[in-house]
Amino acid sequence: MNNTNEFRWPDGARTVVAVTIHVDGPSVQIGRGENGLGRSSRGRYAIRRGVPRYLEMMSRLNIPATFFVCGYDVETFPDLYRQIATKGYELAAHGYHHENWDLGDTEPALLEQTHRIIVEITGQSPVGWCSPSGRKSAYTLPVLQRLGYIYDASEKDRDEPYFSDDKKNFVILPNNTVSLDDFPVYESGRALASELLDMWRSEYHAISQSEGYLQLTIHPMAGDGSGPPSRAAVVETFLTELKAEPDVHFLNMRDLARHCLNNPHHWAQAT
Numbered sequence: 001m002n003n004t005n006e007f008r009w010p011d012g013a014r015t016v017v018a019v020t021i022h023v024d025g026p027s028v029q030i031g032r033g034e035n036g037l038g039r040s041s042r043g044r045y046a047i048r049r050g051v052p053r054y055l056e057m058m059s060r061l062n063i064p065a066t067f068f069v070c071g072y073d074v075e076t077f078p079d080l081y082r083q084i085a086t087k088g089y090e091l092a093a094h095g096y097h098h099e100n101w102d103l104g105d106t107e108p109a110l111l112e113q114t115h116r117i118i119v120e121i122t123g124q125s126p127v128g129w130c131s132p133s134g135r136k137s138a139y140t141l142p143v144l145q146r147l148g149y150i151y152d153a154s155e156k157d158r159d160e161p162y163f164s165d166d167k168k169n170f171v172i173l174p175n176n177t178v179s180l181d182d183f184p185v186y187e188s189g190r191a192l193a194s195e196l197l198d199m200w201r202s203e204y205h206a207i208s209q210s211e212g213y214l215q216l217t218i219h220p221m222a223g224d225g226s227g228p229p230s231r232a233a234v235v236e237t238f239l240t241e242l243k244a245e246p247d248v249h250f251l252n253m254r255d256l257a258r259h260c261l262n263n264p265h266h267w268a269q270a271t
């Protein structure tokens with residue numbers, strides 16, 4: 001048992017849990033040049049059913065959450081995103097068209113465009129970002145820092161937060177600590193929701209005995225996501241079990257980043 005975690009997380013918690021909801025709406029299909037109809041409508045499911053379902057669930061369970069959102073979706077469905085902000089949840093940036101390709105010289109303008117859309121429509125100024133494809137470039141962090149961001153959730157190279165430079169004003173919050181509920185599990189993995197629940201339980205158990213950092217990423221879309229009722233029920237079961245753990249502390253990503261920035265001696269600096 002690792003007692004050092006008791007001094008790293010708020011309230012002496014052994015494990016901190018950050019729920020991140022990746023709203024991969026129609027931006028994904030439109031960005032790929034699809035028409036959004038038929039099998040290409042799974043992103044619209046996230047807007048119509050998935051996000052309302054998770055807003056209700058998070059409210060009922062009284063759990064904070066961070067919604068990673070795409071600029072195209074925010075400007076197309078402004079009322080839904082205003083509602084997320086009004087209910088007190090964090091909005092963070094996740095690309096404009098959920099770009100799954102290298103952006104080259106256009107990356108700074110796209111990061112700024114999505115940032116501006118979120119601010120203007122919801123009134124909330126994002127401080128966090130997760131690459132929609134996991135792709136980053138030499139542009140990414142300098143632009144994010146210039147826009148006032150304090151964390152990036154794109155990396156998959158550690159089990160706990162770390163600093164990416166010597167300024168210690170920007171923290172990396174890796175997003176690969178538990179199995180993702182989209183393509184790897186439900187599409188290429190062909191797993192059942194019950195199997196994902198088993199994986200999450202065992203991953204939590206191992207994490208609670210080690211670094212104590214659990215970022216749970218939820219995709220509220222249909223298809224290879226946790227939007228539909230039976231898969232959302234599995235998410236609720238897992239979250240309910242985590243809530244019953246006496247030494248688990250829930251934070252949104254913004255508050256988690258601030259906690260890390262305010263306690264820099266606990267976190268390594270990567271080169």
Ligand SMILES: [Zn+2]
Binds near residue numbers: 022024094098132
């Ligand atoms: Zn995404």
